Amino acid sequence: MGQESQPRWLTDEEQRVWRAYLRASRLVEDHLDRRLQREAGMPHLYYGLLVQLSEAPRRGIRMTDLARQAKITRPRLSHAVTRLEKLGWVRRESCYGDKRGQNAVLTEEGREVLEKAAPGHVAAVRAAVFDNLTPEQIQQLGGICRAMEAGLDREGADLPWLR
Template identity: 45%
Template sequence: MEKATWLSADEQSVWRSILRVNAALYDGLERDLRSRCGISLVEYGILVHLSEAEDRRLRMRALADSVIVSKSRLSHQVARLERDGYVRREHCDDDRRGLWAVLTDDGAELLERAAPGHATKVRELLFDRLNAVQLVQLGSVVTALEGDTSAGTGRNPA
């Protein structure tokens, strides 16, 4: 049995606060996107990553590495976006098992409509609550955590 190094009371308090803040940010952004655009935060992230990719297309495997969801959830989300005409899947010529996810013109238009409100909501929920010093400190914490791949998947959300 591994010996635990327990969190101090201060560490436990901070840890629980991080979990609450993360949940509140995710829930607030999710509700906003669903109410304004009818898409989830994960679907928004998929559209963003495709819009930033060369020719607005990514291999499904690369897309899975770009968003913080399981491959099966990604497949489900892409299928929903495909059903609604925002993304299409294409077979890879050089790999019979591989698939491309491609952002359609309708998907790009949806993203163009969704992005300004999403940026406003991110600012409202996070950045407007921080002063310049806190923003630098938060950036330092995030950088430190991103550098430690054992802390998570190493994937970047949109």
């Protein structure tokens, strides 16, 4: 076997950084999820979907595009949108010119729920992330995240939400 088939094991420092990243990202996600559940009655995933819809033209996005943007599979998105429909926060509409396609559209009630949840969510993000960093660390974190995102975008064909 050639050199190329050998794994590039993480160094001790890379392993420490990787594990710190995993712990921090899980803690942040758990913190945001618990706070949104307590204060707004929704998981962080649903909040993110409502935000995406609120920022879309006419507050609607094609379901396949929403799944891609949210980085979730279409079945998981369909389940989430069904729950959001039952709450009255989202409705589905047929796509113009495509009988098989559907758009998810933010309702007025969904917009109001999002507006009420946003201040608490921003406070939770600030407390969990930005209040713990210096301005220099915030810039570094932004650069690190953009670099990671760019690297993963190049490998996008292997990601499940694109199927």
